[in-house]
Amino acid sequence: MTVSNSTNSPASASDATKPSNFLRQIIESDLASGKHSQIVTRFPPEPNGYLHIGHAKSICLNFGLARDYKGICNLRFDDTNPEKEEKEYVDSIIDSVKWLGFSWGKDAGKSGHESALFASNYFDFMYKAAEHLIERGLAYVDEQSAEDMRANRGDFNTPGKPSPYRALSAEHHLNRFREMRDGKHADGAMVLRAKIDLASPNINLRDPAIYRIRRATHHNTGDTWCIYPMYTYAHPIEDALEGITHSICTLEFEDQRPFYDWLMDRLLEGGLIKQQPRQYEFARLNLTYVITSKRKLAQLVNEKKVSGWDDPRMPTIVGLRRRGYTPESLQLFAERIGVSKSDSWIDYSTLEGCLRETLDPTAPRAMAVLEPLKLVLTNWEEAFGSAAHLEDCSAPVHPHLPDLGKRNFKLGKEVWIEQTDYEEIPSKGFFRLFPGNKVRLKYGYVIEVEGADYAEGTDEAAIKSGAARAVSIRAKVLKDTKSGTPGSDAIKVKGVITWVGAADAVTAEIRLYDRLFKTEHPDAGGKDFLEALNEDSLKTIQAYVEPSLANAKPDEKFQFERHGYFVADRKDHAAGEAVFNKITGLKDTWAK
Ligand code: ATP
Numbered sequence: 001m002t003v004s005n006s007t008n009s010p011a012s013a014s015d016a017t018k019p020s021n022f023l024r025q026i027i028e029s030d031l032a033s034g035k036h037s038q039i040v041t042r043f044p045p046e047p048n049g050y051l052h053i054g055h056a057k058s059i060c061l062n063f064g065l066a067r068d069y070k071g072i073c074n075l076r077f078d079d080t081n082p083e084k085e086e087k088e089y090v091d092s093i094i095d096s097v098k099w100l101g102f103s104w105g106k107d108a109g110k111s112g113h114e115s116a117l118f119a120s121n122y123f124d125f126m127y128k129a130a131e132h133l134i135e136r137g138l139a140y141v142d143e144q145s146a147e148d149m150r151a152n153r154g155d156f157n158t159p160g161k162p163s164p165y166r167a168l169s170a171e172h173h174l175n176r177f178r179e180m181r182d183g184k185h186a187d188g189a190m191v192l193r194a195k196i197d198l199a200s201p202n203i204n205l206r207d208p209a210i211y212r213i214r215r216a217t218h219h220n221t222g223d224t225w226c227i228y229p230m231y232t233y234a235h236p237i238e239d240a241l242e243g244i245t246h247s248i249c250t251l252e253f254e255d256q257r258p259f260y261d262w263l264m265d266r267l268l269e270g271g272l273i274k275q276q277p278r279q280y281e282f283a284r285l286n287l288t289y290v291i292t293s294k295r296k297l298a299q300l301v302n303e304k305k306v307s308g309w310d311d312p313r314m315p316t317i318v319g320l321r322r323r324g325y326t327p328e329s330l331q332l333f334a335e336r337i338g339v340s341k342s343d344s345w346i347d348y349s350t351l352e353g354c355l356r357e358t359l360d361p362t363a364p365r366a367m368a369v370l371e372p373l374k375l376v377l378t379n380w381e382e383a384f385g386s387a388a389h390l391e392d393c394s395a396p397v398h399p400h401l402p403d404l405g406k407r408n409f410k411l412g413k414e415v416w417i418e419q420t421d422y423e424e425i426p427s428k429g430f431f432r433l434f435p436g437n438k439v440r441l442k443y444g445y446v447i448e449v450e451g452a453d454y455a456e457g458t459d460e461a462a463i464k465s466g467a468a469r470a471v472s473i474r475a476k477v478l479k480d481t482k483s484g485t486p487g488s489d490a491i492k493v494k495g496v497i498t499w500v501g502a503a504d505a506v507t508a509e510i511r512l513y514d515r516l517f518k519t520e521h522p523d524a525g526g527k528d529f530l531e532a533l534n535e536d537s538l539k540t541i542q543a544y545v546e547p548s549l550a551n552a553k554p555d556e557k558f559q560f561e562r563h564g565y566f567v568a569d570r571k572d573h574a575a576g577e578a579v580f581n582k583i584t585g586l587k588d589t590w591a592k
């Protein structure tokens with residue numbers, strides 16, 4: 001689903017279907033006052049890892065606002081740090097944003113750029129702007145050692161001390177800066193600093209470094225530069241050059257806003273930029289049982305705690321996708337949690353709730369037996385004339401979507417049922433298979449249980465107590481009780497069980513996932529998050545599924561009746577080699 005350009009509301013009107021929030025109010029007021037005729041937002045990932053669920057919130061927010069107010073949202077790679085970026089990450093980020101349902105530039109039907117933007121394309125401008133600041137006495141090259149610089153910055157109670165280089169002439173600094181650019185000085189020998197206020201209570205204004213020397217090959221600009229702009233300097237410039245109106249970032253950048261505004265004011269005065277972007281902060285997403293630090297996620301991958309960035313237990317977008325999450329569920333989640341100005345924790349069950357809400361109305365149903373136990377219908381030949389007879393059965397693909405039609409499967413003398421559906425001595429409230437009881441094989445016949453067979457030599461006492469595990473179950477099929485026939489109501493039963501016919505069962509590998517971390521806040525309080533790792537978060541079993549699943553395509557999602565939602569694995573599932581991942585159960589297992 002592409003959601004861009006899908007609203008018809010006028011640009012200035014609020015979308016009544018969406019709950020308002022402080023960002024929507026700001027945008028609506030800016031559009032109403034004519035401050036902006038169109039909003040421009042951006043999503044600016046650093047391509048140093050795969051995107052995670054926190055980024056999904058930011059993507060849905062930035063692209064969603066642009067969509068709802070008929071604006072533009074740029075996908076911009078913040079690739080100002082030469083060492084860390086890799087093409088693999090760029091490709092994966094583009095893919096993830098598209099998968100979430102968003103597009104940008106010409107793809108979104110907007111004028112302008114066709115594809116993703118790169119901050120490194122603005123290096124020339126950033127350099128020019130730095131020279132401009134130096135010429136105006138607003139920046140200087142500091143040759144103090146890193147230790148001296150740190151010591152002279154002061155702290156909350158002590159104002160900073162000026163560097164001996166601070167008072168030198170603009171001409172001197174301009175020469176030095178050009179020498180830095182020309183590779184005349186070693187890495188770390190000096191930095192360019194903005195000249196602002198050494199006594200500011202905001203440490204970020206105490207002459208922050210804006211350029212450093214770093215000999216590293218950049219993925220885009222190669223060896224053109226040996227000096228690179230600092231993030232805090234580069235980011236506002238990127239916003240200004242792209243005409244961003246609302247630069248939305250997470251709360252940790254609040255203290256950087258005064259520098260952001262200082263820089264934009266200076267470049268506006270100097271005529272280098274035409275329009276001033278504004279920064280707004282919102283609370284990052286914190287999700288229980290989940291880690292949203294790229295560094296820590298990379299550690300899980302590198303230390304092989306998971307099979308890769310797209311391991312279905314990972315909170316990465318590629319991981320969630322492989323697990324069977326839908327783009328709609330992540331969009332719904334982002335909308336439901338909203339945006340606020342204060343940090344909080346979101347319960348994982350909220351995310352899963354959104355997932356079930358989007359899967360339930362669409363996912364085709366199927367029957368599967370995850371822990372198979374054989375059931376033999378002893379009177380089959382007598383009832384149907386041949387032990388090999390197969391009875392056609394059918395069920396709706398989806399109970400509420402009759403247009404999807406029916407799925408067909410066969411009932412024969414031998415049937416797979418769940419081990420847990422048989423109890424030798426029924427516990428209280430157990431209505432399924434036990435000797436003498438009648439139950440319905442869903443979409444099939446009512447059967448009457450005779451008893452169980454146990455392996456030779458099984459202890460009588462263990463059988464009597466229910467501790468022994470049966471090898472197979474015997475039952476009689478009751479003719480004329482087939483579902484959908486007039487006789488189906490003749491016998492009332494309390495239990496209805498799912499099953500798969502032994503004759504047409506498809507074998508499948510099923511991967512059952514549990515939470516990756518055992519505790520709600522795995523990386524809180526400086527703990528080693530690896531200690532919270534759940535070592536039993538993946539269990540692989542062999543199961544039987546109904547024949548309609550033989551044609552499942554990778555990525556296709558189903559509800560296995562009584563079991564939950566499953567997806568055909570996008571990498572490992574193939575015809576003849578079915579592999580399904582459990583997406584989630586039918587009920588919430590996360591809530592406290
Ligand atoms: P790192 O974890 O390496 O510090 P990051 O998560 O900040 O990186 P970026 O690539 O810089 O990664 O993030 C791109 C955008 O996503 C930023 O605008 C950032 O504010 C936003 N973002 C990152 N994490 C979250 C989160 N948990 N919730 C909401 N937005 C987030």
Ligand code: MG
Pocket residue numbers: 046
């Ligand atoms: Mg970041």
